[in-house]
Amino acid sequence: MTDTTPITTPFTETNSLNGTRENMNNKKVMQFGLLVFIGMLIWEPVVSNLIVLLLPDAELLPIYLIHKGLFAVLLLAVVSKVGGLKFFGIERGSSWWFLVPALPILLLTAAVFFAPDAVFGLSTPATVGWIFVALFIGIGEESVFRGVLWRAFEARGILVTAFATSVLFGAMHLIGLLTDIPWQIVTSQAVFAFGAGMMFAAVRLASGSLLAPIMLHAVFDASAIVAAGGLSEMIDDTLTVAHLLIPGAVFAVWGLVCILIVQKRRSRAQS
Secondary structure, three states: OOOOOOOOOOOOEEEOOOEEEOOOOHHHHHHHHHHHHHHHHHHHHHHHHHHHHHOOOOOHHHHHHHHHHHHHHHHHHHHHHHOOOOOOOOOOOOOOHHHOOOHHHHHHHHHHHOOOOOOOOOOHHHHHHHHHHHHHHHHHHHHHHHHHHHHHHHHHOHHHHHHHHHHHHHHHHHHHHHOOOOHHHHHHHHHHHHHHHHHHHHHHHHHOOOHHHHHHHHHHHHHHHHHHOOOHHHOOOOOOHHHHHHHHHHHHHHHHHHHHHHHHHHHHHHO
16 A cells, blocks of 8 residues: 655645645755755765875775765765655655666676676675775765755756756766866766766656665666776776766666656656
8 A cells, every 4th residue: 555644844834725735845945955965065075085184094995985974874864854764765666667767777787797807806895895885875876866956856847857966966976077087087977977867867757766776876886896896996097988978878868768758657647
């Protein structure tokens, strides 16, 4: 049986005639979403650099475990307090059809994991550690873009929501321009992230839950990191712009097609 109990949060208002109406105060939701997005942009460079200052001899894995893990935990705590996990999509999915829009990322995950040049040079503790990092990244990034920001744009329609959250997801990856990674690779990563965002948006729509994109995001990142033998090894001289732009374009087109199909099916169901 489907739970039809209205979700009451600080972002909803109660009307004595119509009952609880979700997302009544869209302005507050948008303000909260933008604050979370800005906070994420600040958190990434500031906290990671702070950890390096406090732990100058620390390796990359513990640095990522601390700053990605802390962000995921704090974000979930804030989201739970402000609006509730269910309000932002962290609930049981209503359909397994999300596997259809997820097909490209699943195929790429398999290709990366079983590629002939995969090295798997990590020890067992390091492998477990990077899997946790990937899980924290999936929880943190998806909760921001397909959770909080999704709610912020939701009233503007499916296409606008998917496109806006994907653009912001891609833009967030431009933080790499502050590092020594070549700008061509960084901008290509942003395009790849935009495409992945469109696909994760389709997964979010098809599943009716934020848990599906969190799981897929974490599985892909974990596979890529473990197969490469570590996060720093993922970006080397063999990584080219084409490696990022081609799958990014495929993700974007496939995600858009799936979103349009979901939108059309919903329109038919409502008519």
